[in-house]
Amino acid sequence: MPSLNKFCNLQSVALKRVIKEEASNSANMVHSYSDFSRSRKLSVLDLAAVAYQTEDRSINRSLPILPDSLADVSLSAISQGRQKIKHSLYSNVFYRMNDLFSSEDDKTFHGWQLLSVDGSEITISPDGNDMSTYGGSKKGSKHHFYHANPLYDVLNHVYIDLVMQPGSQKNEDSALMELAHRHKGEKAIYTCDRGYEALMTFYRLNQTNEHFVIRIKDESSANSILKHYPTPDTEEYDISFDVTLTCKNNSHAKSNWDTYKYISSYAKHPEFQNGVTELPLHGRIIRYKTVSEGV
Structure with missing residues (x-):
């Protein structure tokens, strides 16, 4: 080297x-x-x-x-x-x-590729009358940009794929699914930061037998997916996450938020068609305390 x-x-x-x-x-x-x-x-x-x-x-x-x-x-x-x-x-x-x-002698973690996905905004100049690149950024303001979603091999330090989305079409969930669908490796673990924590994304990755670790907001957050889910009152835990995704926002679902998660955008998801109103989601939640270096 x-x-x-x-x-x-x-x-x-x-x-x-x-x-x-x-x-x-x-x-x-x-x-x-x-x-x-x-x-x-x-x-x-x-x-x-x-x-x-x-x-x-x-x-x-x-x-x-x-x-x-x-x-x-x-x-x-x-x-x-x-x-x-x-x-x-x-x-x-x-x-x-x-x-x-790309490395000829690819490094793996016990035979598994460790692949990271994270989005970045690339500011560009306006392209004529094309307004597809004009969208809202993470900082709240609107401008012309492309949203780059690269797939990074953590152990071999190389980018192996990329999904570019015009600013008005930024969607990190769909980008992650597209990258996972296009990847040719058989054994890969996808790691993502907060922003990719969508329950429908978890469900789809499970359906295609993908392995993933995605950081989520702590249950104390107002918009955490764990807000109504029973978790141990400890600093660290490792528990199963079994819920039912539903397109029915009825009294039964509302009275059982610990086992039901209402998908408000269900009309956009083809899984909720032909009479299907519930989708089982199984996962695993791990909470651990991190220690800063020198502490």
Whole structure:
């Protein structure tokens, strides 16, 4: 294994080469090379590389640091130029880099892959009249962004898949299910933070025999899924979680919240069709006390 600096340099060189090769592929352009056929200050390579700059300087605080060839170009000109490049260029770069740097001797945990999923917002410039990227962020404000949902191999330190969602279509639950459905490995454990704690997601992962560990809000939280569920009055426990998901918000369900969970958005879920009103959900809840280093 090369040193960290050497490894980063190898990745940097490879990334620049892959971007250049994908930028020269006419299949990644909206109108082949007609958009970049004339001599212009905005080259396809410069525009393609903008998304991969990582330093802090920006134009109007909307784009990361730019190469010298774009430093004096207006934000609107860059935005218009980027509309001529298909999303395939970036997904091709993503998968090619994974192929180059995935470990040949994959590390596992007792034969199991440990795969982590977490979403991140990537702010972008408005794309013409396309409002699909305009949505509400985690901070509450609305802006143009893509929601990236990467699948990360924890032990081998490599991203192996990615689901990109326009801001208006952000849905971490569906992204997790899509990633799990596409994964080709037979033995994998998915780990997710709060935000993926949806009961219907738990049910679907169980139905497809997936293994997962998802952090949930403590029962003291007002919107915890454990709010009405009986749990031991101890700092740590390991108990079964057996409830029935229902689309019926009737008196029987209301008087038995410790065993029934009403799915208010049931109309969106195909599982509640053809007369099906209840779905059994089995899980396991583990609560443990963490200790900070040095304490």
